[in-house]
Amino acid sequence: MHNPDDEVVTAETAGEVLAPYLHARANDFLRALRRHGECNGTDAAGAEEATRCLRAAARRIGGTLHTFRPLLDGAWADGLRTELAWVSGTLAQEQACTSRLVRLVDALSRLTGAAGAPRDRVPQPRGSGGGGEALRLGAAKAGALLERQLTLARTRAHSAALQALGSARFHAVADAVALLASDVPLGPAATRPAEELLAAPAEVVERRLREAVRALPMAPAVGGEHQDTPWHQARLLLRLHRYALEVRSAPAPELYEAGAALDRHRDAAEAAAAAATAARTPRIAPATAYALGVLHADQRHEVEAARLAFHRCWQRTAVAAT
Amino acid sequence: MHNPDDEVVTAETAGEVLAPYLHARANDFLRALRRHGECNGTDAAGAEEATRCLRAAARRIGGTLHTFRPLLDGAWADGLRTELAWVSGTLAQEQACTSRLVRLVDALSRLTGAAGAPRDRVPQPRGSGGGGEALRLGAAKAGALLERQLTLARTRAHSAALQALGSARFHAVADAVALLASDVPLGPAATRPAEELLAAPAEVVERRLREAVRALPMAPAVGGEHQDTPWHQARLLLRLHRYALEVRSAPAPELYEAGAALDRHRDAAEAAAAAATAARTPRIAPATAYALGVLHADQRHEVEAARLAFHRCWQRTAVAAT
Numbered sequence: 001m002h003n004p005d006d007e008v009v010t011a012e013t014a015g016e017v018l019a020p021y022l023h024a025r026a027n028d029f030l031r032a033l034r035r036h037g038e039c040n041g042t043d044a045a046g047a048e049e050a051t052r053c054l055r056a057a058a059r060r061i062g063g064t065l066h067t068f069r070p071l072l073d074g075a076w077a078d079g080l081r082t083e084l085a086w087v088s089g090t091l092a093q094e095q096a097c098t099s100r101l102v103r104l105v106d107a108l109s110r111l112t113g114a115a116g117a118p119r120d121r122v123p124q125p126r127g128s129g130g131g132g133e134a135l136r137l138g139a140a141k142a143g144a145l146l147e148r149q150l151t152l153a154r155t156r157a158h159s160a161a162l163q164a165l166g167s168a169r170f171h172a173v174a175d176a177v178a179l180l181a182s183d184v185p186l187g188p189a190a191t192r193p194a195e196e197l198l199a200a201p202a203e204v205v206e207r208r209l210r211e212a213v214r215a216l217p218m219a220p221a222v223g224g225e226h227q228d229t230p231w232h233q234a235r236l237l238l239r240l241h242r243y244a245l246e247v248r249s250a251p252a253p254e255l256y257e258a259g260a261a262l263d264r265h266r267d268a269a270e271a272a273a274a275a276a277t278a279a280r281t282p283r284i285a286p287a288t289a290y291a292l293g294v295l296h297a298d299q300r301h302e303v304e305a306a307r308l309a310f311h312r313c314w315q316r317t318a319v320a321a322t
Numbered sequence: 323m324h325n326p327d328d329e330v331v332t333a334e335t336a337g338e339v340l341a342p343y344l345h346a347r348a349n350d351f352l353r354a355l356r357r358h359g360e361c362n363g364t365d366a367a368g369a370e371e372a373t374r375c376l377r378a379a380a381r382r383i384g385g386t387l388h389t390f391r392p393l394l395d396g397a398w399a400d401g402l403r404t405e406l407a408w409v410s411g412t413l414a415q416e417q418a419c420t421s422r423l424v425r426l427v428d429a430l431s432r433l434t435g436a437a438g439a440p441r442d443r444v445p446q447p448r449g450s451g452g453g454g455e456a457l458r459l460g461a462a463k464a465g466a467l468l469e470r471q472l473t474l475a476r477t478r479a480h481s482a483a484l485q486a487l488g489s490a491r492f493h494a495v496a497d498a499v500a501l502l503a504s505d506v507p508l509g510p511a512a513t514r515p516a517e518e519l520l521a522a523p524a525e526v527v528e529r530r531l532r533e534a535v536r537a538l539p540m541a542p543a544v545g546g547e548h549q550d551t552p553w554h555q556a557r558l559l560l561r562l563h564r565y566a567l568e569v570r571s572a573p574a575p576e577l578y579e580a581g582a583a584l585d586r587h588r589d590a591a592e593a594a595a596a597a598a599t600a601a602r603t604p605r606i607a608p609a610t611a612y613a614l615g616v617l618h619a620d621q622r623h624e625v626e627a628a629r630l631a632f633h634r635c636w637q638r639t640a641v642a643a644t
Contacts, residue, residue: 111544135598135615135618138611138615222433222616222620276457279608279609279612284608285608286601286606286607286608286610286611287601287611288608288611289460289608289609289610289611289612289615290601290611290612290614290615290618291615292612292615293457293460293611293612293613293614293615293616293617293618293619294544294615294616294618294619295615295619296457296612296615296616296619297615297616297617297618297619297620297623298544298619301619301623
């Protein structure tokens, strides 16, 4: 099995694989940060795009520090990873508010748009259409309420992000990433061959992911919010697994679809929670609450659809892998 | 293709096939009516079962009169069919209210039961569970409201059914059915061979059914109440088709499942409409309206699930038929 010729070809050390990947992601981070600064408060779309790149780089660096910690200076890796998680978490909120609002407003328009389709051209059975009537009644108010609440949340998230980017804490992170762009604090193990050393930590992540997926609950999603957590965890593990494959230059495009299903799962779950939160606003009209209830159930059904979609992708991936 | 031996074996006239079927169903009707009388207001379960048999017989007689009208005295068939539709429609309401209430209360308990599952054992992500909280808050009130409204409707339906059964109009129907138990007013065509004559009207029904199924809209069911009507019509056509096969002693058990899916479709659609109606009750609490909105969307998703289930059954049936 062990071919000495192969060894000659693949005899890179683990550090020789890990360091260029981290250098490249650190440069992505710094480039995005520069671009964000250039947008200078006037180019909102540019700033948003730069923030997205910044977060993507931060997630990849953090994920790599986590998965390949045994090959790195452990204390340094833990410290930087915590800080990067803070950066990407803080910067994520504004975009999350925007996309949550878009998702909910789209869903309301889909729900009432269908209800508002030409009804006079089709004879109506007794009692039908009541849902549509009651829904249209409240949907406009529900939409306005969600817009008010999520716009406020977005404004707050925007301020928090700007404050974070200007903070000493962030400057320290940026300095650490700048160092990482040229110098990776490797541990003593990183001088051994990559083939041998990178596989084990990556397999730990993959095994955790497989176990997490096997244990995923599939009960109906409406009213089943208490079962979301393992799904959110599987989403993070799938991301770690994808990044570990990237490091080893073995990207798995078939995982993107499964990952997208888990992203949709998270988005729908958070949108449903936002609808439920809006429904607890004091003194709203019953029609508004009714529309928010319909919206909540609709998003929870999207949660369920995302779970099924994930399992379909995952089974295809599993079949492809065997 | 035309084998004289076959003709000797199958040379029953159309009347010889149609009359025994109608005799048998008429006897079912009269037996159920007698049983209903014997229950005497004291055996509610017995009366309910008798009513169900009465309706089943009335539907089959009416369906047969409709499909095989060309072989019958047309004016008589039209008259009796109208009266049987009135009987089965009137008697159906009480049971419909009961099963609607059961369906909605079950759904509420499923929705809040799942939400009420042990949440403290699983760590909760930020913002999750809000749907469950808001739902539990309103579900009890929504359940009580639905119970009040549907129990009232059921009581009214019960009185209407008793009044109908005691009316001169109903006695005339019962007399007509009693005559039918021994004598079917056949048209002149009914003396020709069954093989030849029963097939054509049955095929008309089957063709109408196939066309109706092909045209069924499959848009999302939430907010799509205006698209229920063609589905309800397909349900009636499928029933006519099944009865026509029964007459010709060619029952198609594979159609029961498809029929059950369309029954579920109708039940879920009416339950959703009942939830929407309840949500328009003046002065209800927002939490109640919210729960009714969730319930409405849930039942509309059941409508959608029933549509998919129907199509699966139907495709299997279509494949089996080729």
